[in-house]
Amino acid sequence: MRKLIAAAGTALLLAGCTTAPAPNDLDWDPHRSFNQTAHKVNVAADRVVVGPVARAYGEVTPPLLRRGITNVRDNWKLPGHVVQSALQGDGLQVAKSTTRFLVNTTFGLGGILDPAKDMDLPYEENGFNETFYAWGVPEGGYLEIPLGGPGTERDWTAWGLDIVSDPLNWVLPQEALTGLTVVGGLDLVRKRYEMDSIIEALLHQSANSYDATRIAYLQRMRASLGGGTSVDTLEDVYATE
Amino acid sequence: MQLSKSGGLGRRDLLLGLAATGALAAFGAPAHAQATAQAQTLVTSLSDQLTQLVNSGRSDEQILSSFESLLGQYADMSAIGASVLGPPWRSASSTQKQSFIQAFSHYLSRRYGKQFRQYKNAQIKVTGAKDGGRVGVLVNSQVLRPGQETVNVDWQISSGSGSPKVVNLVIEGVSMLASERANIGSMLEAAGGSLDKLIAQLKSTT
Numbered sequence: 001m002r003k004l005i006a007a008a009g010t011a012l013l014l015a016g017c018t019t020a021p022a023p024n025d026l027d028w029d030p031h032r033s034f035n036q037t038a039h040k041v042n043v044a045a046d047r048v049v050v051g052p053v054a055r056a057y058g059e060v061t062p063p064l065l066r067r068g069i070t071n072v073r074d075n076w077k078l079p080g081h082v083v084q085s086a087l088q089g090d091g092l093q094v095a096k097s098t099t100r101f102l103v104n105t106t107f108g109l110g111g112i113l114d115p116a117k118d119m120d121l122p123y124e125e126n127g128f129n130e131t132f133y134a135w136g137v138p139e140g141g142y143l144e145i146p147l148g149g150p151g152t153e154r155d156w157t158a159w160g161l162d163i164v165s166d167p168l169n170w171v172l173p174q175e176a177l178t179g180l181t182v183v184g185g186l187d188l189v190r191k192r193y194e195m196d197s198i199i200e201a202l203l204h205q206s207a208n209s210y211d212a213t214r215i216a217y218l219q220r221m222r223a224s225l226g227g228g229t230s231v232d233t234l235e236d237v238y239a240t241e
Numbered sequence: 242m243q244l245s246k247s248g249g250l251g252r253r254d255l256l257l258g259l260a261a262t263g264a265l266a267a268f269g270a271p272a273h274a275q276a277t278a279q280a281q282t283l284v285t286s287l288s289d290q291l292t293q294l295v296n297s298g299r300s301d302e303q304i305l306s307s308f309e310s311l312l313g314q315y316a317d318m319s320a321i322g323a324s325v326l327g328p329p330w331r332s333a334s335s336t337q338k339q340s341f342i343q344a345f346s347h348y349l350s351r352r353y354g355k356q357f358r359q360y361k362n363a364q365i366k367v368t369g370a371k372d373g374g375r376v377g378v379l380v381n382s383q384v385l386r387p388g389q390e391t392v393n394v395d396w397q398i399s400s401g402s403g404s405p406k407v408v409n410l411v412i413e414g415v416s417m418l419a420s421e422r423a424n425i426g427s428m429l430e431a432a433g434g435s436l437d438k439l440i441a442q443l444k445s446t447t
Contacts, residue, residue: 063389197356220413231376233416234379237317237409237418
């Protein structure tokens with residue numbers, strides 16, 4: 001079912017992709033009215049359910065357990081990462097991710113521990129979004145999905161493709177895949193907990209929660225794909241005086 | 242978000258290394274290397290003070306007001322305020338400008354001070370710097386929190402006022418200037434475009 005939804009969503013998004021803004025643009029917002037409605041749903045869900053659940057989860061779980069869960073989830077994303085690095089033509093990263101997966105699956109007890117990090121093979125996010133970025137596919141319009149959160153047309157397309165193309169789908173039994181989905185959910189809850197003060201300020205203490213979230217999301221996504229904040233995005237604060 | 246490879250080095254080694262790298266990169270342009278080194282020194286000294294402050298065991302209110310004075314000391318609040326307010330700044334009277342900057346400093350220190358207050362036992366590590374020319378130097382740092390995700394914080398340092406000052410903070414890629422411009426814009430709109438009402442509202446930020 002999950003795969004079906006993702007595939008349908010992907011097809012829909014690819015068909016409807018809008019044109020590109022300037023690289024560092026923060027004003028272009030073609031789906032604004034849809035997004036604003038979705039944002040209201042998301043803010044309410046975060047206030048009533050997600051935020052309280054995340055804080056409760058954070059308070060009852062020791063950091064080591066949370067770390068272990070994140071490690072497992074990160075580890076089993078690696079086979080998919082290898083495929084992505086190949087699509088990006090990055091042979092070195094194919095080797096690194098493969099080694100990391102082998103080391104952590106064996107010596108790291110299925111990925112609970114992360115000995116590969118100490119071998120200078122840290123976890124790095126990868127997926128179709130990174131591949132599309134490498135190929136120069138534009139990010140598309142900002143698109144906030146009810147109960148899904150912020151994204152862009154490219155992000156959501158990539159998200160759907162990541163789910164349907166995960167090599168684990170053809171290797172692991174359904175129970176294991178379900179288990180990994182649960183682990184992935186717990187990791188999202190952890191992230192919400194560890195970033196609590198930033199997310200609270202953004203979602204619930206901003207004069208305009210929608211634009212605050214949109215602007216923060218776009219900048220963060222661009223910095224993450226570009227390997228950090230680029231000096232090209234900085235403004236000259238003395239220019240107007 | 243991975244830890245830097247230089248995780249095992251002390252701050253002094255790191256700074257020396259960075260200074261050397263900076264000097265090499267800017268070979269033939271010593272002024273640039275100097276700006277980069279100065280910016281790093283400024284951020285290192287500010288992060289030391291911030292770390293001391295959050296671990297001082299003082300009350301929340303004391304910490305927030307000390308945070309405000311640190312901002313005044315290390316950041317160019319007039320330039321930040323003017324840039325965030327945008328066009329209304331130009332039509333404001335000099336009294337309004339002065340009280341806006343005061344109120345904005347109060348507001349900003351509450352909003353961002355609450356974040357820093359969470360960083361008890363955290364360590365701020367300067368990891369690099371890049372000279373952006375006219376816009377200033379971007380100094381990269383990582384806030385290392387025991388048992389929690391590392392937060393990347395970049396500091397934009399500019400000498401546009403004559404001496405190096407913090408003019409922007411980029412937390413996890415998110416620029417404070419851009420975010421606050423949207424925020425202050427919305428607040429001004431909600432205040433019916435009245436700058437005096439906005440100033441009163443900023444002053445009352447808790």
